[in-house]
Amino acid sequence: TPFRAVVLTLFPEMFPGPLGHSLAGKAQADGLWSLETVDIRAFARDKHRTVDDTPFGGGAGMVMRPDVVDAAIAGSYPGEGPIVYLTPRGRVLDQPLVKDLAREPAVTVLCGRYEGVDQRVLEARGVLEISIGDFVLSGGEAAAIVLLDAVVRMLPGVVGKTESLEHESFETGLLEHPLYTRPQEWNGIPVPEVLMSGHHARIDAWRRDQAEDITRQRRPDLWSRYVAAQKQEQEGRS
Ligand code: SAM
Incomplete structure (x- = not known):
């Protein structure tokens, strides 16, 4: 069965982006993996579709609400594989971690925006926190594309024998x-x-x-x- 990637984001229009082209795009067309993009905002409950709020304790920026993020996970989790939250605080991505993820049947990727996501939902869902390096992006979407690009090329059959890894x-x-x-x-x-x-x-x-x-x-x-x-x-x- 093909590898499943599920991406939860406030900016679904950013996908598939580079993942729809070249090696990753062809692998998807060949049925070696699939990408589902989930709009977190669709899980907001109020009429303004609010997904964020001010941080308790004060300080700058906004925080993504745990109830909305949890509903988005509940509504889209494929039933297997880790839930990854992309964050500068996570384990720094490297090739061994990429290979581990490529051995999973599915990966669910949560993209943060603003200052990040309420801690409680990260703990309740037992997410795996991953960083793509020691710098700060404005959102998790670019990091999700980096992560999935690296994972997809390690899936069996994606890179031909001639291009040997x-x-x-x-x-x-x-x-x-x-x-x-x-x-x-x-x-x-x-x-x-x-x-x-x-x-x-x-x-x-x-x-x-x-x-x-x-x-x-x-x-x-x-x-x-x-x-x-x-x-x-x-x-x-x-
Ligand atoms: N307040 C956070 C901090 O100081 O660690 C930074 C938040 S950043 C402006 C917004 C979102 O971008 C994060 O929630 C995360 O999803 C994503 N992001 C930023 N830098 C990242 C990195 N190095 N690796 C993975 N995701 C990153």
Whole structure:
């Protein structure tokens, strides 16, 4: 059965957006996943369709009401899979978390607006809080698109074997090596000679060296994890 994504938002017109194009769009057309967008405002009860109110305790901005958000979840939860709330306070999204989500039958994604969502409904619904990075967006919709884009490409059958995911950034614990295509010489700069050699073992070794250099220079955090994992692997072998 196809993977189901349910997005709860005050701005349903922002979807599918990028998720309707290219890889994710084609995968949806192929029936590998589905996207349902739910308008939270449709679950407001008063005649003004109010979804937010001022924060208790004072302070700037507005807070999304728990009763409205809860009704939206009750009316749209597919019956399986986690309910994700996108928030800067959440666990920062990374490739292992993306893969975990791609193994779920469904993911329900709650997009915040204003200052965020009343704490009580987050706890009552046991939501999984996820951040897409240490910065503040104006709403959860862009984050939902980022999250689902990353999850959809990990669904079985979405990325073809030829485009193999194995050597991508993070899969090996390293950032990717530099890429080159035609023309073989551009702006007076030739493609590194080893790539033209047809010698696969040398090419692999060169790419690994490059990936290691880039990771060491740019991401000391990834590099120390990689070195530790390599060391453990060696100890396991000896
Ligand atoms: N008052 C919140 C805070 O200080 O943490 C920021 C609220 S933000 C203006 C509005 C909404 O955007 C949030 O409820 C959340 O859904 C979304 N959002 C903002 N930054 C995000 C991030 N880094 N990752 C995921 N969602 C984010």
